[in-house]
Amino acid sequence: MTIPLQARGVRRTFRRPWRRIPVVAIAEATFELEESEIACLIGPDGAGKSTLLSLAAGRLRPDAGSMRIDGQPAHTAGARRAVGLAPRDPAFPPGLRVRDVLSYGARCHAGGRQRRAAVDEALDMAGLPSLAGRMATALSLPDARRLLLALASLGAPRVVLLDEPFAGLDAVTRRDLGARLQRLAASGVTVLLSSSDPIGLECLVDTVLVLRAGRLTQVAPAAALLGGRVLEVVLDAPPREPPPGFRVTAAGLETDLGPLSAEAALATCRAHRLAVRGSRVRFKTMEEAAFDAADVLAR
Amino acid sequence: MPPYWHVLFLRRVLAEFPLLPWRVARTRLGLWLALLFVGLARLAGGETDPAAVAVLAGTMGAVVCVSGVAGSAADRAALTHRLLQPTTPIALAAGRWLAAAGGAAALVAGVAGYAACTTRDGPGAVGAAAAGLTAAAAVSAVVLPLVWTGGNALAVLTFAWLVLVSAMPPEAVIGLGRGGALAVFGASVLEVGPAMWRYRGVAAGDLGAAAHAAAWVGLGLGIAAWRAARLGARRL
Numbered sequence: 001m002t003i004p005l006q007a008r009g010v011r012r013t014f015r016r017p018w019r020r021i022p023v024v025a026i027a028e029a030t031f032e033l034e035e036s037e038i039a040c041l042i043g044p045d046g047a048g049k050s051t052l053l054s055l056a057a058g059r060l061r062p063d064a065g066s067m068r069i070d071g072q073p074a075h076t077a078g079a080r081r082a083v084g085l086a087p088r089d090p091a092f093p094p095g096l097r098v099r100d101v102l103s104y105g106a107r108c109h110a111g112g113r114q115r116r117a118a119v120d121e122a123l124d125m126a127g128l129p130s131l132a133g134r135m136a137t138a139l140s141l142p143d144a145r146r147l148l149l150a151l152a153s154l155g156a157p158r159v160v161l162l163d164e165p166f167a168g169l170d171a172v173t174r175r176d177l178g179a180r181l182q183r184l185a186a187s188g189v190t191v192l193l194s195s196s197d198p199i200g201l202e203c204l205v206d207t208v209l210v211l212r213a214g215r216l217t218q219v220a221p222a223a224a225l226l227g228g229r230v231l232e233v234v235l236d237a238p239p240r241e242p243p244p245g246f247r248v249t250a251a252g253l254e255t256d257l258g259p260l261s262a263e264a265a266l267a268t269c270r271a272h273r274l275a276v277r278g279s280r281v282r283f284k285t286m287e288e289a290a291f292d293a294a295d296v297l298a299r
Numbered sequence: 300m301p302p303y304w305h306v307l308f309l310r311r312v313l314a315e316f317p318l319l320p321w322r323v324a325r326t327r328l329g330l331w332l333a334l335l336f337v338g339l340a341r342l343a344g345g346e347t348d349p350a351a352v353a354v355l356a357g358t359m360g361a362v363v364c365v366s367g368v369a370g371s372a373a374d375r376a377a378l379t380h381r382l383l384q385p386t387t388p389i390a391l392a393a394g395r396w397l398a399a400a401g402g403a404a405a406l407v408a409g410v411a412g413y414a415a416c417t418t419r420d421g422p423g424a425v426g427a428a429a430a431g432l433t434a435a436a437a438v439s440a441v442v443l444p445l446v447w448t449g450g451n452a453l454a455v456l457t458f459a460w461l462v463l464v465s466a467m468p469p470e471a472v473i474g475l476g477r478g479g480a481l482a483v484f485g486a487s488v489l490e491v492g493p494a495m496w497r498y499r500g501v502a503a504g505d506l507g508a509a510a511h512a513a514a515w516v517g518l519g520l521g522i523a524a525w526r527a528a529r530l531g532a533r534r535l
Contacts, residue, residue, distance in 0.1 A: 057383065059532070081385045091376040093318065095325045100317075107314030108384040137373065155385070 002071035004190040009065030043211035049194035057085040084152030090144035092136035109155035126150035162193040198286035315394025328367030343414035350502035353431030360403030361438035370446035382531035392523035407431030426502035437512035440519025465494035
């Protein structure tokens with residue numbers, strides 16, 4: 001069985017005609033994604049997430065290194081049939097209903113009955129059967145995002161790439177879209193999504209890829225990256241100066257526990273004569289993991 | 300086993316064709332084509348040369364259909380997304396050309412058929428239809444890269460040029476402009492580019508005019524594919 005998505009030493013620069021020095025979009029990226037894996041590419045705007053997705057989709061070719069889909073270079077016709085990409089901003093041809101948009105896309109993959117079956121399957125997967133007759137250009141953002149997901153999943157791809165699929169969505173829609181992505185992955189599809197705002201992705205992704213300034217700084221299982229414990233301490237009033245290692249929050253203080261026990265950290269608070277009203281230990285969020293990765297690089 | 304490459308290519312070309320019926324049924328394209336048919340049928344029913352009317356139908360229909368299936372800003376924005384599907388810029392360009400030329404061909408067939416029924420000139424109508432189809436093919440291929448570059452504004456300018464000026468042969472334009480630089484430039488464009496005066500000759504068996512149209516189809520599709528690739532390579 002071939003690896004669905006494999007990047008080895010990928011580098012990509014853009015040369016502007018009026019600038020002598022090329023802009024490095026991706027300095028180095030090496031990673032592999034397995035079948036049914038959901039991976040999230042996190043990093044700030046301009047980190048190179050969309051470029052990396054474009055390289056994986058075969059829209060761009062790497063200057064150095066190799067990007068392979070299903071064992072084939074990503075820009076080849078065979079690889080492009082095995083990958084679906086949902087861009088961030090929806091843009092559908094005018095005058096087409098939701099079913100027409102999918103049928104129009106599916107015509108590049110199959111004909112006749114197979115095409116109709118593929119359209120019905122994509123509608124079901126994205127939860128769009130009730131909107132099949134609506135004009136695609138009149139869809140709300142959440143529905144348009146689901147239609148983009150349906151388009152990307154046409155033709156039974158091995159890898160689905162999604163550029164900022166949760167941007168601008170409310171919590172309920174994010175959870176619904178996340179559940180659909182999990183079902184898609186469970187059917188054997190590898191999912192790579194990018195996000196500059198990773199809130200709430202903890203329970204969705206298996207692997208986290210941290211990208212900063214074009215460099216893949218961390219590729220780790222989400223469980224390992226998010227495994228760090230955080231102690232939250234509720235105080236009567238915020239302290240003038242937090243104890244060493246603590247951060248001031250709206251409710252009081254918080255600290256990364258690391259190897260310390262919660263009791264030892266609370267003892268530090270008491271030693272600083274802080275009136276502790278309550279405390280709890282939680283795991284790190286994806287957002288905190290992203291901040292940590294950024295801090296490590298900055299140092 | 301995957302189909303052969305030429306079957307895949309043909310599938311991708313034909314994948315663009317349904318845009319025409321969808322747009323005819325749901326946008327103003329259908330209304331425009333109906334209005335053109337009514338006007339041109341009245342013209343064909345009179346004393347006008349059937350070949351001239353058929354070429355006019357092919358030219359006008361081609362510009363209107365290209366504008367309808369490819370010219371809007373939303374259509375151009377959607378090209379980037381379209382090329383995310385397993386298709387190629389040349390298949391995309393060929394498919395859109397086929398859709399636009401197909402719409403214009405239907406208009407030509409309608410007008411030529413009406414002319415044949417009302418003027419009792421059956422054989423003449425066949426030649427006129429051939430001239431109209433030639434004009435439709437060439438004009439669609441030329442207008443497609445223009446609308447992918449400048450949108451429907453360029454389609455309007457091309458429509459005005461083709462309908463108002465291109466019926467005149469180059470010599471007439473030079474005579475009209477008294478040999479001025481502008482007249483020479485206009486005459487050169489009429490000589491080289493697709494023009495109604497040239498394609499009328501197809502009705503009389505002018506193979507040179509047909510070859511001229513074929514050359515413009517090839518060149519137009521090549522430029523359109525290049526434009527599609529450029530639009531498709533834009534940042535997502």
